[in-house]
Amino acid sequence: PEHCSARLERFLLMTAEHNVIVAQPSTPAQYFHLLRRQVKSKWSKPLIVMTPKSLLRNKQCVSTLDEIESGSFQKIIPDNRPAGTPTSRVILSSGKAYYDLLQERTKLQRNDVALVRIEQFYPLDPAKIMETLAEYADGTPVYWYQDEPSNMGAWQFVKINWGDTIDTRFKLRRISRAESASPSTGSAKAHALEEQDLLAAAFNTDS
16 A cells, blocks of 8 residues: 555655645646746755645635636645534645645534635745634634544654644644554445544544
8 A cells, every 4th residue: 555655744854944735726727826936036056846646536626717727835734614503623734634624624514613725835934824724712622634544744843843832822633544554454345434433533523
């Protein structure tokens, strides 16, 4: 099962002093604007892009021509619920994980759960995170969600850089697979069952 991971955690471990850019765009427009920004930039540094093949087939992963023609790359994409919608928890995620969460939220009709996308891991100004979370009440549970094991993916990087509490206002918790030596079980059925457990945990008000 080793082929199933691009080893995001290894690239993030090498980040320092603004040496590279590590991003995981979640829409075609985001991908376009990310590449355009790279080409038009006055400086030159490596761009590492994490994009799973499954998003090529995901019918929710689409953009309009207007979104591609205008706008720019967003390092963070806020939740798209109407302003003032009551929020019981905020889930931060990236890439494919966002669409899994979105599908589950729609199925469960859990509009009280905010889904925020991290599109660029590094460099990412902490102030940008606080700006995105500013609309939520102090103490609102905030979770980092990933489908990788806890010792892989972005979790360790997120925890080191953001800490246990984001700006003293939000306690940061994790929802992920258990620590593992392998990125996947190697069994499609077992992998799907684990994913259902992760989604259940994400929307479980007792977790």
